[in-house]
Amino acid sequence: MAKVLTSRKACTVNPLKMSQPMGGALAFMGVNGCMPLLHGSQGCTSFGLVLFVRHFREAIPLQTTAMSEVATVLGGLENVERAVINIANRAKPEIIGICSTGVTETKGDDVDGFIRLIRARHPELDHVAMVSVSTPDFTGAFQDGWSKTVDRMVEAFVEPPAEGVLRTRKINVLPGCHLTPGDLEELRDVIEAFGLEPHFLPDLSGSLDGHIPDEFTPTTLGGIGLVEIRAMGSALATVAIGEQMRGAAITLEHKTGVPYVVFDRLTGLAPNDDLMAHLSRMSGMPVPSKYRRQRSQLVDAMLDGHFFFGGKKIAIGAEPDLLWSMASCLTEMGSHVTAAVTTTASPVLERLPVDEVLIGDLEDLEDRAATADLLVTHSHGRQAAERLKIPFYRLGLPTFDRLGAAHLVTVGYRGTRDLIFSIGNLFMGDAHEPDPDTWRYCAPQPEQLVQLNGGV
Numbered sequence: 001m002a003k004v005l006t007s008r009k010a011c012t013v014n015p016l017k018m019s020q021p022m023g024g025a026l027a028f029m030g031v032n033g034c035m036p037l038l039h040g041s042q043g044c045t046s047f048g049l050v051l052f053v054r055h056f057r058e059a060i061p062l063q064t065t066a067m068s069e070v071a072t073v074l075g076g077l078e079n080v081e082r083a084v085i086n087i088a089n090r091a092k093p094e095i096i097g098i099c100s101t102g103v104t105e106t107k108g109d110d111v112d113g114f115i116r117l118i119r120a121r122h123p124e125l126d127h128v129a130m131v132s133v134s135t136p137d138f139t140g141a142f143q144d145g146w147s148k149t150v151d152r153m154v155e156a157f158v159e160p161p162a163e164g165v166l167r168t169r170k171i172n173v174l175p176g177c178h179l180t181p182g183d184l185e186e187l188r189d190v191i192e193a194f195g196l197e198p199h200f201l202p203d204l205s206g207s208l209d210g211h212i213p214d215e216f217t218p219t220t221l222g223g224i225g226l227v228e229i230r231a232m233g234s235a236l237a238t239v240a241i242g243e244q245m246r247g248a249a250i251t252l253e254h255k256t257g258v259p260y261v262v263f264d265r266l267t268g269l270a271p272n273d274d275l276m277a278h279l280s281r282m283s284g285m286p287v288p289s290k291y292r293r294q295r296s297q298l299v300d301a302m303l304d305g306h307f308f309f310g311g312k313k314i315a316i317g318a319e320p321d322l323l324w325s326m327a328s329c330l331t332e333m334g335s336h337v338t339a340a341v342t343t344t345a346s347p348v349l350e351r352l353p354v355d356e357v358l359i360g361d362l363e364d365l366e367d368r369a370a371t372a373d374l375l376v377t378h379s380h381g382r383q384a385a386e387r388l389k390i391p392f393y394r395l396g397l398p399t400f401d402r403l404g405a406a407h408l409v410t411v412g413y414r415g416t417r418d419l420i421f422s423i424g425n426l427f428m429g430d431a432h433e434p435d436p437d438t439w440r441y442c443a444p445q446p447e448q449l450v451q452l453n454g455g456v
Contacts, residue, residue, distance in 0.1 A: 002352040004345070007360035014362040014380060016317050017343030018397070019137035022048045023145025023177055024099035025062055030202020031153070032223045033094035035087050039065045039080060039111060040101030041072075044137070054400035056208050061219050063087055072103055080114045081121070088128050091218040094226050097153075098132040099145065105136035129226060131156045141343035142397070143319045146177035147244040150201060153229065154251045161233045161256060170197045170235040171282070172258060174249055176242025178322035178396070181209040182407040186415055187241075187266070190275070193290065194283040199228050199235070210406055233258060237282055241266060241411075242321035243348045264348060265325035266411040267419065268332055269298060294413035301417040305424040306334050312427060315339035315369030317362060317377035318396050320346035326376060326395065327352050329416065330423075339368035374426060391426040 021038050025048060028036040038045045045064035052060040065079040080098070087096055098111055111132040119125065133152045135145040171191055175184055184205035191198040206222030213221045232238075233256030240249040240262045249260035261278060265271050272295070276287045312335040316326055320342050327337045331353040340357040341364050342349065349357050358364050362377065366384040369375055375385045378396040385392035399405035409415035 001350050002340070002354050003356040004349045005356055005358045007358060007364055009360075009364075012361045014366075014384075016341060016360070016362045016365065016377065016380070017319075018051065018142040019048075019101075020135035020140045020142070020145030020148070021099045021101050021137050022051065023142040023147075024097070024133050024135040024149040025145075026052070026142075026177065026204070027146045027149035027153075027202045028095070028097035028099075029061065029207055029220050030200070030204045030223045031095055031097070031229070032206065032220060032225045034220045034223070035061055035063055035091050035093040035096050035218070037063045037065065037083060037087065037096055037098045038101055039076060039098055039104045039109065039132075040067055041103060042066050044101045044103075051398045051400075055398040056210070056406050057403075058208055058210065059216075061091075067103060072107055075107070076104055076109045077114050077117065080109075080111065081118050084118055084125070084128075084130070085122065088125055093128065093219045095129045095131070097149070098130065099135045099149070100133070101135070102137040105134065105138070129157065141319065143177055143244050143321065143346070144344055147247060150174060150245065151248040151251050153201065154232075154248050154255070157226065157229045158232045158252060158255055159230045167236045168197070168234055169195065169283070170199060170231075172232050172235045172238040172252065172260075173198050173200045174238060174240040174245040174252075175200055175202070176244045176321045178242060178319055178325065179411065180406055180408050181205040182409040183266075183411045183415065185209065186409050186412045190291065190412055191239075191279060193288045194279045194285050196236070196279065196283055199232060200224060201229060201232065204406075208406055232256070237261070239263065239278075243324075243346055244321050264321070265328060267325045267416050268329045269295070269302065269413075269416070270332075272298075272411075272413050272416065291413060294417070298413045298417045298420075301420045302333065305420045308424045308427040309420075310334035311336070312373045313338040313371060314374045314376060315341075315365055315372040317341040317365040317375075317381060319343055320348055322396055323357070324348040324352060325410070327354065329419070333420065338372055339365060341365040341368070373430075374423065391430045393423055393426060 025036040028034050042064050049060055049062050065083045067076055067079055071079050115130050133149045181204045184200055188198050201224050203223040207220045235258050238249050238252055238258050238260035243264050246262050253260050280287050314330055314335050314337050316323055323342050337354045340354045341360050362381055374391050376393045376395055379399050379401050410419045
């Protein structure tokens with residue numbers, strides 16, 4: 001069992017985490033026709049916008065209530081009202097998702113109350129769904145904002161099934177924020193191969209998968225629709241991926257009676273065996289031969305790769321569910337996670353295969369990675385890897401100095417296989433062949449040098 005520590009430094013140096021509002025905003029971006037709105041200053045929104053644009057390299061829909069110092073003190077009703085009206089008139093969204101920030105949370109703005117007042121004053125906005133989420137950026141992290149937002153959408157929009165309605169072959173999938181659009185596409189293919197119909201909430205594979213739309217839209221241009229969200233109560237079952245999604249799955253079950261199962265990770269051999277068995281039981285179908293072959297390929301990749309992973313020391317900095325997924329998989333390959341740093345508390349942290357895990361920043365990770373053979377974190381860790389002179393594997397958000405971050409796949413048999421190849425190739429590329437000066441059986445020993453120099 002890992003010991004969980006929290007950094008007590010006076011300040012954060014080279015932050016590892018991103019804030020709750022960013023996680024909440026990204027969750028809203030997985031809903032079709034949505035406009036995420038941050039209730040706070042313009043700077044809060046601009047900072048997050050830059051991060052998302054650099055990571056996804058796409059147009060990002062994100063608006064702000066533009067709170068000034070005076071508005072913050074007096075209250076933000078007027079700013080929220082003006083923002084909602086402008087967004088409704090210009091962008092014409094189906095949903096406006098409002099995330100609070102630190103400044104408005106400190107003031108204590110009642111955003112749910114603001115929404116009720118706005119609806120009373122502006123009945124012409126009745127066709128626009130609105131939901132608010134409390135996401136203060138002075139506590140928690142990106143993963144917390146994402147999970148809170150998904151839970152809030154389930155609570156606000158999902159409708160209980162009518163009596164007598166038969167459960168369909170539809171499957172609700174609640175993916176954690178550590179999964180990429182490419183991961184969701186892979187999972188969709190897997191679930192559909194069993195004759196089931198997956199509905200992801202949120203669905204970034206429809207909105208931030210890098211496709212070029214037929215025409216510009218100021219809102220999100222894909223993802224799950226509001227009608228589909230409301231109908232999630234008629235699904236056969238719910239599959240939650242990541243411990244962070246357990247709360248939303250429980251909320252959905254309490255509201256609709258749809259049973260759920262949580263997979264804490266889908267990277268590795270055993271968890272994907274569990275997923276295949278679960279889908280086979282639900283669908284009544286055997287595992288397709290395609291995935292039996294992919295499993296065999298993964299086992300072969302693990303056999304080929306374990307020579308290069310065995311005994312390697314790895315330092316990882318990531319959100320809790322991503323940290324758990326990577327640390328578990330790499331440990332199963334024979335490596336040792338010697339440094340683990342994360343962003344926020346989670347039940348999975350104590351189960352990590354490490355002696356201790358620190359809730360801290362990238363400076364903490366660099367200090368603990370001095371003897372590591374590999375550094376794994378997002379792009380802000382690249383300077384640390386350069387100073388430590390060790391290979392660097394980019395994983396997580398933001399990844400802005402490489403192309404294709406949104407299409408990286410690390411789930412399923414195929415995704416795990418490709419992950420092993422990618423990291424294994426880093427180890428192979430960093431290997432140094434001995435030469436006569438470095439091979440200990442050829443390099444002159446100190447006593448030999450004394451003799452060669454005439455005994456001096």
